[in-house]
Amino acid sequence: MYYDLDSLSTYWENTLMQGLNMRTVTNILIVLFFSVVVVGCAAKHPPKTELSNAKLALAQAETAEAQKYAAKLVESAKRKLALAQKLMKEGAYEAAKREAEEAYVDAKAALAKSESLKTKKEVEALKNEIRIINEEFTTIEEVPDEK
Numbered sequence: 551m552y553y554d555l556d557s558l559s560t561y562w563e564n565t566l567m568q569g570l571n572m573r574t575v576t577n578i579l580i581v582l583f584f585s586v587v588v589v590g591c592a593a594k595h596p597p598k599t600e601l602s603n604a605k606l607a608l609a610q611a612e613t614a615e616a617q618k619y620a621a622k623l624v625e626s627a628k629r630k631l632a633l634a635q636k637l638m639k640e641g642a643y644e645a646a647k648r649e650a651e652e653a654y655v656d657a658k659a660a661l662a663k664s665e666s667l668k669t670k671k672e673v674e675a676l677k678n679e680i681r682i683i684n685e686e687f688t689t690i691e692e693v694p695d696e697k
Contacts, residue, residue: 596638597647604631604650607657616657616664623660627653 608627611617617624634649 594643596643597634597650600647600650600654601631601634601638604634604653604657607654607661611657611661611664614661614664615668616660619664619667620660623656623663627656627660630656 604627608624608631611620611624611627630649630653634646634653637643637646637649
């Protein structure tokens, strides 16, 4: 089958003039191209950074004794991290990335909760010490002079 380039060019020019101009078609093609590239690249690369971030956040939470103060969040982070590692081995990179990000968030939440509860405990201990000191001063003031 032989096509005359001039007639094809005329056909496309007439078609484009009826509904779309060349700039619009070019913009649509550019958007489609980059969409395909972005989607293709996103699914092809293992989420190593996300997994590393989740592991680091979990290690920080465990160092801060988050298991003691936020056990459910720590367990959730561990479970999601394990699932992310499994999904990555299976090649499900997008799902692995999502699970790793969720594990990171859970680990950071556990760390924050742990630090918050520790600080609250320390504040309560300081308040108790202040109360005891105030009681001692009150007792000292109540003792009459022996002169």
